[in-house]
Structures are given as C-alpha cells and as structure tokens.
Amino acid sequence: MSDDTGDDTLVARESVLGIDIGGTKLAAALVSADGTILTGDRIRTPAGGADQVFAALGELIDRVRGDAAPLAVGVGSAGPLDLQHGLVSPVNIPGWRNFPLVDRVRAVAGAVPVTLGMDGHCFALGEYWSGAGRDAKTLLGIVVSTGVGGGLVVDGKPLIGQSGNAAHIGHVVVDQDGEACACGSYGCVEAYASGPRMVARAQRSGWRTDEDVDAEVLAADAAAGDELALAAFDDGAQALAAGIVATAVTVDLTTVVIGGGVAKAGPVLFDPVQAWAKRLAQLPFVTDLTVVPAQLDNAGLLGAAHQAWAALS
Numbered sequence: 640m641s642d643d644t645g646d647d648t649l650v651a652r653e654s655v656l657g658i659d660i661g662g663t664k665l666a667a668a669l670v671s672a673d674g675t676i677l678t679g680d681r682i683r684t685p686a687g688g689a690d691q692v693f694a695a696l697g698e699l700i701d702r703v704r705g706d707a708a709p710l711a712v713g714v715g716s717a718g719p720l721d722l723q724h725g726l727v728s729p730v731n732i733p734g735w736r737n738f739p740l741v742d743r744v745r746a747v748a749g750a751v752p753v754t755l756g757m758d759g760h761c762f763a764l765g766e767y768w769s770g771a772g773r774d775a776k777t778l779l780g781i782v783v784s785t786g787v788g789g790g791l792v793v794d795g796k797p798l799i800g801q802s803g804n805a806a807h808i809g810h811v812v813v814d815q816d817g818e819a820c821a822c823g824s825y826g827c828v829e830a831y832a833s834g835p836r837m838v839a840r841a842q843r844s845g846w847r848t849d850e851d852v853d854a855e856v857l858a859a860d861a862a863a864g865d866e867l868a869l870a871a872f873d874d875g876a877q878a879l880a881a882g883i884v885a886t887a888v889t890v891d892l893t894t895v896v897i898g899g900g901v902a903k904a905g906p907v908l909f910d911p912v913q914a915w916a917k918r919l920a921q922l923p924f925v926t927d928l929t930v931v932p933a934q935l936d937n938a939g940l941l942g943a944a945h946q947a948w949a950a951l952s
C-alpha cells in the first residue's frame with residue numbers, strides 16, 4: 640500500500656459496514672453514525688454452492704470496504720436464522736443451509752463486532768432510522784411481496800424475541816376458519832395479502848383466468864378500475880389491517896410503514912389498508928395509528944448498519 644495517510648475523507652470518516660443478504664441481491668455499504676451511505680455496491684445473488692455464494696459476498700465486501708476500517712459489521716439476512724449460532728438458511732439461497740455466516744464474515748472483517756438480524760427487522764429499523772418511520776415511538780414495518788414479513792421497533796430498539804423471530808406479521812391469524820397458509824395454519828395475513836395470493840384470489844373470481852400474471856399486472860388493473868382486481872386488493876388490505884390492529888393493540892403501536900414489491904401498487908393498496916385500519920382500530924390509544932408507505936429502497940441495508948452502530952454503543 641503506497642498511501643496510508645488516510646487523507647481521503649471517505650476513509651477517514653468513522654463507519655460501519657452494513658450488509659443485506661437477499662435471494663435476488665447482495666448489498667453492502669459503509670454507513671456513518673448519522674445514517675449517511677459513504678459508499679456502497681450491490682450484486683445479483685449468484686447461484687451455486689455455499690462457498691461460491693460466499694466468495695461473491697467476500698469480493699463485494701472487499702470492494703466496498705476499500706482502505707476503510709469499519710468499526711463493526713451489521714448483517715441483515717432473509718430467514719430463517721439461528722441467531723444464537725450465527726447461522727442462516729435463506730429460503731431463496733438454496734446453497735446456504737445452516738450456513739455459518741457470522742463466523743465467515745468475521746473471518747474477513749477482522750476483530751470487530753459482527754451482528755446478525757432478520758431482513759424484516761432490519762427493514763423496520765432502517766425506516767425508523769432514516770425513512771418513513773423517523774420520530775415514531777413504536778413502529779411496525781411490513782414487507783409485502785411474495786410473502787409478508789416484518790419487524791417491530793419499540794423504544795428505538797428492534798424487538799426480536801427470544802428466538803429472533805418476533806413480528807411475523809404475515810402469520811398473525813385474522814380468520815381462524817380461513818384459507819390454509821403455507822405455514823400450516825389457517826387464515827394468516829399472508830394467505831390473503833401476499834402478491835401471489837392476491838393474484839390467485841382475483842383469478843378465482845374470474846380475473847385474467849389462464850393468463851400468467853403477477854401482482855404488478857393486478858395493481859395496474861386495479862388502478863385502471865377493474866372491479867375484480869380492486870376486490871382482491873381490498874381483501875388483502877382487510878387482512879393486513881386486521882393484523883396491523885392486532886399488533887397495535889398488543890404493543891401500543893404509533894406507526895406502520897409498509898414496503899416491498901406489492902406496496903409499489905400505491906393507493907390501490909394503501910387506501911383500503913388505511914380505511915380498514917381506521918374502522919378496526921377503536922380503542923382510544925390506537926385511533927391515531929398512521930399507516931404510510933416506505934420511503935427507502937435500501938431500508939434493510941441501513942437497518943443492518945444501525946444494528947452495527949448499536950453494538951458499539
């Protein structure tokens with residue numbers, strides 16, 4: 640190394656390394672204490688075995704870190720996770736099953752704290768730190784995409800639970816006699832509100848039968864006034880609102896932030912969610928509950944970085 644003066648402001652500024660592990664992309668960034676991304680990059684999640692996937696992540700980490708010396712590393716990952724042992728088994732990364740991600744990251748990161756959190760928890764924390772949930776007292780973050788996940792932030796800290804799986808909002812039962820859910824239970828929020836479930840529901844009612852369509856097409860049709868598409872969004876919104884209100888009365892919630900691919904549908908999702916939430920939230924301490932769209936496209940990454948900063952304080 641020819642230049643170790645550290646005069647580059649980017650290198651000189653204190654930072655942590657945030658890492659976001661998902662089935663479609665891997666992202667990393669150096670993040671300052673005020674939530675500024677100093678530098679970052681992302682790659683498509685490679686297919687392949689455990690070491691192949693980690694080699695790509697290792698290269699990404701090296702490239703993003705450059706000559707900087709991050710004080711800690713925060714990793715957010717799709718679940719399931721074994722937080723106690725630092726293992727990850729992301730459903731959409733088949734090469735990683737009980738993969739010792741924390742140990743492997745530690746081996747490349749050096750002698751700094753390495754934290755691990757579930758992607759939904761990091762999403763909530765990121766939106767709380769610098770997105771739509773700023774200034775919220777108690778926040779529920781929800782990610783609506785092919786599934787429904789989420790995270791809770793209570794008094795500025797993620798509520799992770801004893802196994803690290805708190806805030807599985809997608810599996811709050813809102814109709815015990817309802818549709819079978821992938822988790823084995825019945826009438827879960829996810830069984831009505833995930834993108835594929837809303838599409839399937841709409842098709843069962845006669846919408847674009849026999850076509851290969853997705854939630855984006857459903858959203859476009861709903862926005863254009865298609866009654867069947869609107870009805871599917873209304874059913875999903877009703878389930879989401881019921882799950883939201885159940886959570887709100889349980890933890891005295893002030894703010895709900897909804898992101899994920901399906902949330903990009905905009906008003907066709909948010910209008911009915913807000914209307915149903917207003918109708919169902921009747922106890923005085925939840926009548927001011929706000930439900931808003933996410934503001935960040937990298938909330939998970941920022942939340943992972945926030946966790947790393949918290950590990951240092």
Ligand SMILES: [Zn+2]
Nearest residue numbers: 810820822827
């Ligand atoms: Zn379920």
